[in-house]
Amino acid sequence: MDRRDFLKTGLLAGASFAVPGIYGSYFAKSSKVFVSNYDLVAIKNGEPEVMFDKGIEQLGGMKSFVKKNQKVLVKPNIGWDVIPERGGNTNPKLVKRIIEHCFDAGAKEVYVFDHTCDDWRRSYASSGIERAVKDAGGKIVSGDTENYYQDVTITGAKVLTKEKVHELVLESDVFINVPILKSHSSTRLTVSMKNLMGVVWDRGYWHRNNLHQCIADYGMFKKKPTLNVVDAYYVMKQNGPRGVSLNDIALMKSQIISSDMVSADAAAAKLFGLEPDTVSYIKIADSMGLGKKDLSSLNIKRLIL
Amino acid sequence: MSGSLLRKIRIFVSMLFIVPTTFLLIDIYGIIPPDISNKILFLQFIPSVLKYITVFSVTASGFIAVLLITLLFGRVYCSSICPLGVMQDVINWISGKIKRKKKRTFDFLREQKILRFVLLVLPIAFFLFGSSFALNLLDPYSLYGRFSGNFLRPLLVGANNLAAYFFELLRIYAVYPYSLKEFNHWPFLITVLFFAFVAVMAWKKGRLYCNTVCPVGTLLGYLSKLSLFKILINHEDCLSCGICAKECKASCIDSENKTVDMTRCVLCFDCIPSCPTEGITFGNSFREIRKGNYAQTEIQVDNSKRDFLTKASVYFLSFSAIAAQVKKKIVVTKPSTIPVFRKNAVSPPGSVSIDRFNGRCTACHLCVSSCPTQVLQPSFLEYGFLGMLQPRMDNITSFCNFECKICADVCPTGAILPIDLEKKKLTQIGKAKFVKDNCIVQTQKTDCGACSEHCPTKAVRMIAFEGALLIPEVRDDYCIGCGACEYACPTIPYKAIYIEGNRSHQIAKKNTELKKQEVINTEEDFPF
Numbered sequence: 055m056d057r058r059d060f061l062k063t064g065l066l067a068g069a070s071f072a073v074p075g076i077y078g079s080y081f082a083k084s085s086k087v088f089v090s091n092y093d094l095v096a097i098k099n100g101e102p103e104v105m106f107d108k109g110i111e112q113l114g115g116m117k118s119f120v121k122k123n124q125k126v127l128v129k130p131n132i133g134w135d136v137i138p139e140r141g142g143n144t145n146p147k148l149v150k151r152i153i154e155h156c157f158d159a160g161a162k163e164v165y166v167f168d169h170t171c172d173d174w175r176r177s178y179a180s181s182g183i184e185r186a187v188k189d190a191g192g193k194i195v196s197g198d199t200e201n202y203y204q205d206v207t208i209t210g211a212k213v214l215t216k217e218k219v220h221e222l223v224l225e226s227d228v229f230i231n232v233p234i235l236k237s238h239s240s241t242r243l244t245v246s247m248k249n250l251m252g253v254v255w256d257r258g259y260w261h262r263n264n265l266h267q268c269i270a271d272y273g274m275f276k277k278k279p280t281l282n283v284v285d286a287y288y289v290m291k292q293n294g295p296r297g298v299s300l301n302d303i304a305l306m307k308s309q310i311i312s313s314d315m316v317s318a319d320a321a322a323a324k325l326f327g328l329e330p331d332t333v334s335y336i337k338i339a340d341s342m343g344l345g346k347k348d349l350s351s352l353n354i355k356r357l358i359l
Numbered sequence: 360m361s362g363s364l365l366r367k368i369r370i371f372v373s374m375l376f377i378v379p380t381t382f383l384l385i386d387i388y389g390i391i392p393p394d395i396s397n398k399i400l401f402l403q404f405i406p407s408v409l410k411y412i413t414v415f416s417v418t419a420s421g422f423i424a425v426l427l428i429t430l431l432f433g434r435v436y437c438s439s440i441c442p443l444g445v446m447q448d449v450i451n452w453i454s455g456k457i458k459r460k461k462k463r464t465f466d467f468l469r470e471q472k473i474l475r476f477v478l479l480v481l482p483i484a485f486f487l488f489g490s491s492f493a494l495n496l497l498d499p500y501s502l503y504g505r506f507s508g509n510f511l512r513p514l515l516v517g518a519n520n521l522a523a524y525f526f527e528l529l530r531i532y533a534v535y536p537y538s539l540k541e542f543n544h545w546p547f548l549i550t551v552l553f554f555a556f557v558a559v560m561a562w563k564k565g566r567l568y569c570n571t572v573c574p575v576g577t578l579l580g581y582l583s584k585l586s587l588f589k590i591l592i593n594h595e596d597c598l599s600c601g602i603c604a605k606e607c608k609a610s611c612i613d614s615e616n617k618t619v620d621m622t623r624c625v626l627c628f629d630c631i632p633s634c635p636t637e638g639i640t641f642g643n644s645f646r647e648i649r650k651g652n653y654a655q656t657e658i659q660v661d662n663s664k665r666d667f668l669t670k671a672s673v674y675f676l677s678f679s680a681i682a683a684q685v686k687k688k689i690v691v692t693k694p695s696t697i698p699v700f701r702k703n704a705v706s707p708p709g710s711v712s713i714d715r716f717n718g719r720c721t722a723c724h725l726c727v728s729s730c731p732t733q734v735l736q737p738s739f740l741e742y743g744f745l746g747m748l749q750p751r752m753d754n755i756t757s758f759c760n761f762e763c764k765i766c767a768d769v770c771p772t773g774a775i776l777p778i779d780l781e782k783k784k785l786t787q788i789g790k791a792k793f794v795k796d797n798c799i800v801q802t803q804k805t806d807c808g809a810c811s812e813h814c815p816t817k818a819v820r821m822i823a824f825e826g827a828l829l830i831p832e833v834r835d836d837y838c839i840g841c842g843a844c845e846y847a848c849p850t851i852p853y854k855a856i857y858i859e860g861n862r863s864h865q866i867a868k869k870n871t872e873l874k875k876q877e878v879i880n881t882e883e884d885f886p887f
Contacts, residue, residue: 298870
């Protein structure tokens, strides 16, 4: 434990003695296990926020995932300085509605951040997500500073055994991963697992050391998303992940919700028009036992609104 | 109007200018929008002249206002508007506080006329030959810009980050740490030397820089000989006691001869309240001189004290020696293969060409502070010796945001011209060069594509390679040289893709090969 951690822990411990309950949740790190009839919910033909309303209802509502006074992290994709219609970032309407559901379920705080590719302040603004988070009462946090990232080890990983992860991932009780489905020049497709590249500091390492393996490896990290909500409303079919123009976008008006990242990504690949096996990291993650890519083995609820 | 009131007004006006100007030059939060920044810097003399020459518009006519003010009152610009002048006042004031045992005093100094004219003609001559090098070294606003950017901005960052650290302990993220992504040691060191040069003169001799070195000071000084209002000594009331001369931080009052050298007076008004007989005043010179109580005498030039200044300027030349040692190159291949040179640095969009940019930029570094991605960094010798300190696109540190043109909006000299955003998105400042033998896809046979991911125009696209692998391909026509690919390229230590600067910026082709997506029937069944 270095001095910084010591100070931090000391201060927080002190505070939690002084104000019992308030900081107690800091120590309750394990995510809640949920039980539902469905492994995956797929919704179509609605607005992003409406599809989420209907979808989460099938999983017993947000109450199944978020308990009273819990600290929630919502992690959308805010990688690029582009407007929502360009499909580069998660739809702000969806992010806003998810945060509202969290508060309705009793969440104490809801944080949102991404380690962006373009300038973070511009990306947060252009994506409409900063506004959406503030409107919903959540807190938008910078992912642009190494100070916020802490060293972790990943057991079960083949290549990526160590990483620096944003402290909000480590400290949140509930972690909601909200990727947007996009084509991707490096990995063919970006969905849930790939979206987690936005919670670590050194992405270059992944690129240098077998990208697909690293994506699957990070999935093995103990702080897994409690829930994955795949935004497939505006879908970037080509030139991803940044896109060049509105021509890249297909209006698919879809959404996939699952607590299994591999299943969510496999279903998203199908929706996109790709066989899950053509996306290496999905295949690797499945073989590592991270989740199930075989959709026929899942109990799926399909909703067409 | 009493002298002490004039003095108070002077200090008030100084604060009115230096506080916003300084904040603008160190603004890490990007709070001040470009249109406000242009207003704050409207009266800065050299930037305004340069911009006027380039864009010929009312928005750049600030220097005309300064000339008119000078014709009326004298060197108000030097007194209050020029941030370097006010900075020297502050330094001298501090020196006075520290040297407490005896009150700070000045003495009348003779004018270094030849040196003043040489340093006035030099920047003009350089400029006419297409280089803003001498202006860059001497312009007081730009010097102050560099001092702020190099010294005050890191201080603000430090204070901000300290605050952010404590807030983070409490899990409050509203104040976030700001990281300075690059430290350019040579430009920093040069700025330290300049600062030492100005600060030592200010510490010991008040406004010596303004009255001996500064070309703006010389120009406005000689113009203020014609000004309507002047500092005047009444021959009958003046006892030649010399108290005013000891107060004069411009060292321009010769009390024995009862004259004020108006070419050097910076209108601080410190002399007026000091006079025991009210023998020195600020008034309408034409009227008062006609009355015959006042005289204006030319002061003889004495060259004896020029020595230390000439010595001080020798260090400019010593940089030539350093210049010979540093080559403008970045190695982009592995050590085992032939190194590749970046022939040209990359100049920001709106600067039209490297030569034009080198001829206009005074290196005030306002764009460096304003750039949200910090891709603009002070150069050392990337543009060559004469382009020293002028900002360049540093794609190792960061890359140019596709949707941003703030540098063009804030540039006070017109070195970076205002540019329409749509035009900026097609302005090719350089071209990406792919070095296949450094690329991860080639060397490790795994997927990467970070360059293509970041490319805003898809000039860098991925094409089929061995097996299912994809490898980058650069299409020059679409490339705008933003440097996102170079920045994102993860290879170590040398990049597999880098930007070669265009000496003259070109227009890239719009990527029109993109087919529109078919309309999807969202009521169809799921494919799973």
